[in-house]
Amino acid sequence: MPDPETLKFYADNAEAYAQHAERPSAQLAGFLAQLPPGGAVLELGTGNGRDAAAMRTAGFAVTPSDASPELAAEAEKRLGMPVRIMAFHELADESAYDGVWACACLLHAPRHELTDALARIFAALRPGGRLMASFKAGDAEGRDQFGRYYNYLSADQLHDHLRASGPWASLDITAADGSGYDGKPTRWLWAEACKAAAR
Template sequence: MTAQDGNTLRFYATEAVAYASRGAKPNYRHLDRFMSVLPAGGSVLELGCGAGQDSEVMISQGFDVSPTDGTPEMAEAAEKRLGRPVAHLLFNDLDAVEAFDGIWANACLLHVPRVDLPGIILRIHIALKTGGAFFASFKAGDAEGRDQFGRYYNYPSENWLRELYSTVAWEDISLVADRWGGYDGKPTDWLYVMAIKGK
């Protein structure tokens, strides 16, 4: 298994139009908090941007956003919304070094197989500038598995995530548990993590 599951990628490729047109709104509570710790006009990499709603908000606030997605079809849908190029980028192809003030990974790293997640977190840490912010969200659980659409999820617990993040030198880590929706329309337990890269 690679850092992005084939069945999950195929789901987003096939459902790109439906996924992009479902009218999902950004989770402003966490997005606003993320933007508040960034320098004005700072550079932001968005991983797994989906239809581009979050990038759209950050661009409107003056940030220099580089939106990316793991499927060309979703990247194309985001391009239509944003009116700018959206790169096709798989998580394990991220090779930037100290390039971004922030990395936003909302509802995307939850698809990375548990065995591969430490390496992806390290790549993200390397891609951030010192003091840079990293946000990610995960569907909470106790064991990896698949949903009704066949998508892979790592379903971490709070303790599992804290142990994962402790393997890299973050200056500050905050983890918030909350309930939010998803593509299936069901109330879901989520874990939201924001970390700051130390010196």
């Protein structure tokens, strides 16, 4: 279930948050390059719709989603299309997408619910489908200066959650330095996993 305090932050700051980070993450292009042209992509945590807009421009069939109705409304202004209001535990699609893009959103999933969320993503992917997700690195769950909950995982912990979520054919976790809405230096973990292709 979404953390109430985190949802309240996004509800209260949706308009300001929507003005943040206008450029897609550098990892997005690499993710899209591994999908079939025009493939179906589910975006979790669309936020201001920035990445969904870039994916649509690149010709992909994007289903943007967010657990925050207020952020979804901001993204709809940018995209001119409906944004699915959905928390991670509500994802029930099966074999529906070639890719799932989850930039800086699964990091809000409570640690005890993360494996289930990843298992739902695994089920939602078609054979050969790919997941790309980013997390803030750390060793203990906690909150930031705005009161938002983070699961703050190490690479080993993230690897364990992914391995427990399904029989991924491949799994890779890389680290990169960057920042976030708070403007502070941040160590990011990027997880890329691929479901086995159909035989």
